[in-house]
Amino acid sequence: MLILVTNDDGIHSPGIVALAQSLSTVGDVVVVAPDRERSAIGHSLTLHAPLRADEIRPGFFAISGTPTDCVNLGIHGLLSVKPDLVVSGINRGGNMGDDLTYSGTVAAAMEATLMGVPAFAISLESPTFRLEDFTVAAQFAAGLAQTVHSRGLPLDTFLNVNVPVGKLAAVQLTRQGKRRYSDKVEKKIDPRGRAYYWIGVGELGFEDVPGTDFHAVSNGSVSITPLHLDLTNFRSFDELSTWDFNLQQAE
């Protein structure tokens, strides 16, 4: 099994090092990852600048682009054969609920799915992010890689995995939960007297609903949410089909 490993925390993050090491016990691993932190970059693709690939050690390519660029470049440019699996992570911090579209970690798995390669994203929810925390999640990733490879994923589906720290209680199939975002924007004044702002600084909460990713992880279980790329809200069709969309065109 050939496994392409990427992330959004950058190629030097402990999460990707632990992941690559663990996955190398179950397959051949090539790491193609951003040369720096690219968290919260979402599904961004670099179309108006050149990309550089620097092989910093054998099988480790540092890319001057986004996680989505890395998957693209890995599959179409750097690897001589298509990988059997793409694994993205292990992200420093959970990627759950409404946060998923911000996540570069999740977007990399999304991109692999678009290219017809089975994929999962894996993130660690931890207050400390010690190396041993990543080891447990990395071991879980190796087992899951083997399962995905032998069973195959359902059509157009990839997995979003979130792992808590400590002894794992169970593995649960979950749905996306709901975030409670803080409205807080921090305003400061720079040394030249101009205002600047920080977003995303407030306390983040979540709705603690059984069956969700947040609930599983907060109760010590590994959460596996099967995702697909179709964002269509089919439940809204009945209501919206009663609207008069008022098509007006010049004669």
Ligand SMILES: [Mg+2]
């Ligand atoms: Mg990250």
